[in-house]
Amino acid sequence: MAGLLGRRLALVVPLLAVILLFTFLLVRISGSDPVGLLAGPTATTEEIALVRASLALDQPVWVQFGVYFGRVLQGDLGQSWLSNRPVLEEILDRAPATIELLFWGVLIGAGIGIPAGLRAAFRPDGGFDQVTRFLSLLGFSVPTYWLGLIMLFVFFYLLGWAPPGMGRIDLFLTPPDRVTGSYLIDGLLAADWEAAGSAFAQLVLPVLCVAIIAAAPIIKQTRAIALEVLASDYIRYARAQGLPDRQIRAMALRNSMTPVVTFIGTEITGLVGTTSLIEYVFAWGGLGQYGLSAIIAGDFAVVQGYVLVLALFSVLVFLVVDVFVLLTEPRAGAAP
Amino acid sequence: MTLLSVEDLHTHFISRDLDNQIRVARALNGVSFTLEAGQVLGLVGETGAGKSLTATSIMGLLRPPARVVGGRALFQGQDLLAMPEAQVNALRGRDIALVVQSPKSSLDPLTRIGNQLIRIHRAHRQVSERAARDRAVEMLASLGIPDPARRMAAWPHELSGGMAQRVLIALALMNEPRLLIADEPTTGLDVTVQAQILDLLRDLVRRTGIGAMVITHDLGVVAHYCDAMAVMYAGAIVESGPVRRVFASPSHPYTANLIGATPERLQLGAARTVGGPPPNLFRLPEGCAYRDRCPRAGADCAQPPPDVALGQGHVARCHRVAA
Numbered sequence: 001m002a003g004l005l006g007r008r009l010a011l012v013v014p015l016l017a018v019i020l021l022f023t024f025l026l027v028r029i030s031g032s033d034p035v036g037l038l039a040g041p042t043a044t045t046e047e048i049a050l051v052r053a054s055l056a057l058d059q060p061v062w063v064q065f066g067v068y069f070g071r072v073l074q075g076d077l078g079q080s081w082l083s084n085r086p087v088l089e090e091i092l093d094r095a096p097a098t099i100e101l102l103f104w105g106v107l108i109g110a111g112i113g114i115p116a117g118l119r120a121a122f123r124p125d126g127g128f129d130q131v132t133r134f135l136s137l138l139g140f141s142v143p144t145y146w147l148g149l150i151m152l153f154v155f156f157y158l159l160g161w162a163p164p165g166m167g168r169i170d171l172f173l174t175p176p177d178r179v180t181g182s183y184l185i186d187g188l189l190a191a192d193w194e195a196a197g198s199a200f201a202q203l204v205l206p207v208l209c210v211a212i213i214a215a216a217p218i219i220k221q222t223r224a225i226a227l228e229v230l231a232s233d234y235i236r237y238a239r240a241q242g243l244p245d246r247q248i249r250a251m252a253l254r255n256s257m258t259p260v261v262t263f264i265g266t267e268i269t270g271l272v273g274t275t276s277l278i279e280y281v282f283a284w285g286g287l288g289q290y291g292l293s294a295i296i297a298g299d300f301a302v303v304q305g306y307v308l309v310l311a312l313f314s315v316l317v318f319l320v321v322d323v324f325v326l327l328t329e330p331r332a333g334a335a336p
Numbered sequence: 337m338t339l340l341s342v343e344d345l346h347t348h349f350i351s352r353d354l355d356n357q358i359r360v361a362r363a364l365n366g367v368s369f370t371l372e373a374g375q376v377l378g379l380v381g382e383t384g385a386g387k388s389l390t391a392t393s394i395m396g397l398l399r400p401p402a403r404v405v406g407g408r409a410l411f412q413g414q415d416l417l418a419m420p421e422a423q424v425n426a427l428r429g430r431d432i433a434l435v436v437q438s439p440k441s442s443l444d445p446l447t448r449i450g451n452q453l454i455r456i457h458r459a460h461r462q463v464s465e466r467a468a469r470d471r472a473v474e475m476l477a478s479l480g481i482p483d484p485a486r487r488m489a490a491w492p493h494e495l496s497g498g499m500a501q502r503v504l505i506a507l508a509l510m511n512e513p514r515l516l517i518a519d520e521p522t523t524g525l526d527v528t529v530q531a532q533i534l535d536l537l538r539d540l541v542r543r544t545g546i547g548a549m550v551i552t553h554d555l556g557v558v559a560h561y562c563d564a565m566a567v568m569y570a571g572a573i574v575e576s577g578p579v580r581r582v583f584a585s586p587s588h589p590y591t592a593n594l595i596g597a598t599p600e601r602l603q604l605g606a607a608r609t610v611g612g613p614p615p616n617l618f619r620l621p622e623g624c625a626y627r628d629r630c631p632r633a634g635a636d637c638a639q640p641p642p643d644v645a646l647g648q649g650h651v652a653r654c655h656r657v658a659a
Contacts, residue, residue, distance in 0.1 A: 232441070233438050234445065236442075237436060241434075241456045241459070241507065242428030242430060251446075251447075331491070
């Protein structure tokens with residue numbers, strides 16, 4: 001077990017190197033020259049050459065990669081030419097907002113999706129199954145931004161239940177002191193009930209959007225996995241053993257968990273993209289919105305840093321999933 | 337009292353076609369047999385004849401679209417097919433135990449085998465965890481599993497096929513069943529392990545006086561290990577009786593061809609191989625289901641064949657057999 005864990009962790013190192021190579025190439029193949037942008041339209045040829053040399057862009061490609069690699073390892077992701085601030089700083093500022101949204105969204109999505117999928121699988125083609133199948137199809141088909149807009153239209157504009165989708169906390173409130181970066185948790189930690197309440201109210205709609213988008217495939221996948229488990233030899237044999245229904249269901253649940261968690265892991269990485277659109281609609285100010293703006297504005301250093309951070313996030317998610325599987329699955333690492 | 341008496345069991349697969357027509361596959365068409373305590377009954381027949389289906393029908397383990405549509409299965413005088421599900425579930429794994437042919441995939445992959453043994457025991461008996469554990473170790477030891485206390489902690493994927501089959505037998509015996517149904521218990525095991533497992537089963541029946549039903553397509557297994565046999569064809573028993581009598585004088589043409597088709601006899605050149613595919617269960621022929629393949633078929637075979645008693649419990653369902 002410890003050996004397996006160690007090997008899995010060691011795998012992260014070459015993975016990171018390859019990711020860095022890709023983010024480096026990303027800008028190289030984009031074809032545009034950042035030097036012109038940095039030096040400005042009135043720069044002389046000498047100035048341009050100076051900037052080029054300062055960026056090591058007059059060196060061969062592999063030297064450039066070496067420079068980039070070294071900088072990244074030192075935590076230097078470059079500067080945003082829009083804000084002139086270090087990219088890493090800006091990313092760290094915004095990351096908690098996105099993580100908060102994603103965390104609650106996936107947690108609620110899985111909290112709805114897994115039990116619903118299981119229940120549907122226990123009685124395939126029953127009433128519950130028909131309803132959840134329809135709803136999950138709906139969740140699949142709805143465009144993300146449209147869902148966000150409709151939510152705002154209904155719950156803010158028509159019903160007035162929710163605050164306007166303008167950021168993570170009421171505009172007239174001061175955010176609580178930063179501990180985790182989540183206004184809700186920080187507000188609770190600081191016992192600032194007003195801030196925490198506002199942060200919570202702001203969270204509800206975007207989190208619901210993420211949860212709905214996340215739950216649809218989780219329901220479908222859990223149902224399919226549980227159906228397969230329920231049709232397996234060991235469940236059939238458990239029935240032949242006269243085990244109580246409760247135990248058989250628990251057995252089915254446990255045996256479905258590894259593939260379901262693995263699926264949710266892959267889903268989370270995809271949801272980051274979905275979340276960016278939701279962030280846009282709700283003016284969330286998280287990473288996704290930041291990355292999208294940077295892409296539109298052509299802010300290379302930011303795009304590069306954004307992609308790098310997303311890749312690191314995926315690596316981390318898969319690592320967590322693999323560790324979970326290693327810890328819960330006795331067959332992990334066994335010869336097939 | 338007869339341990340198990342199956343009377344005129346009918347099981348159908350009922351499904352809807354693409355054009356919404358109801359299609360019925362008549363998989364079991366009046367299966368009848370009895371099994372006494374202390375006896376090993378061999379149920380033989382080709383693939384699709386309904387051997388396993390007979391077992392799952394009796395145990396109430398059918399899943400849709402399969403459904404029992406008629407008949408009785410009396411276990412110690414009580415009709416299993418008329419009992420409420422909870423009552424049958426209480427019998428399953430306690431009085432009626434099943435051993436299946438894919439032991440490795442039939443064990444819960446996420447539970448150590450010791451805990452599976454304890455689980456089945458405590459599902460049916462009011463015993464302490466400790467007592468159940470002791471019994472489980474004892475059971476593994478009695479099945480010839482070396483170092484049983486340590487084996488209790490093994491995961492199913494760590495077992496060999498033969499070892500997994502022993503664990504399955506241990507599971508089946510944890511609650512001292514009255515009836516043991518072994519569905520192809522040795523398929524997929526190598527020959528020496530096959531013999532060990534079958535010896536084990538036979539000794540068990542001799543020692544404890546329970547009744548056992550062995551489902552197999554291997555006539556050698558029937559000849560060596562069973563007291564009585566029943567030959568199935570297209571969802572019905574065409575011939576049954578004591579193993580010696582049936583082998584000595586197979587009366588139904590299907591049985592005769594089946595026995596003649598073992599490799600040794602084929603080499604002797606004495607056999608006629610059975611031609612043609614098994615009958616379509618959606619459209620069984622009128623009368624005898626075997627008549628399309630039977631070398632001795634005649635016009636009268638379009639009538640349902642009678643059960644002809646040949647003495648000493650030997651019965652054949654055929655027009656060509658004279659009592």
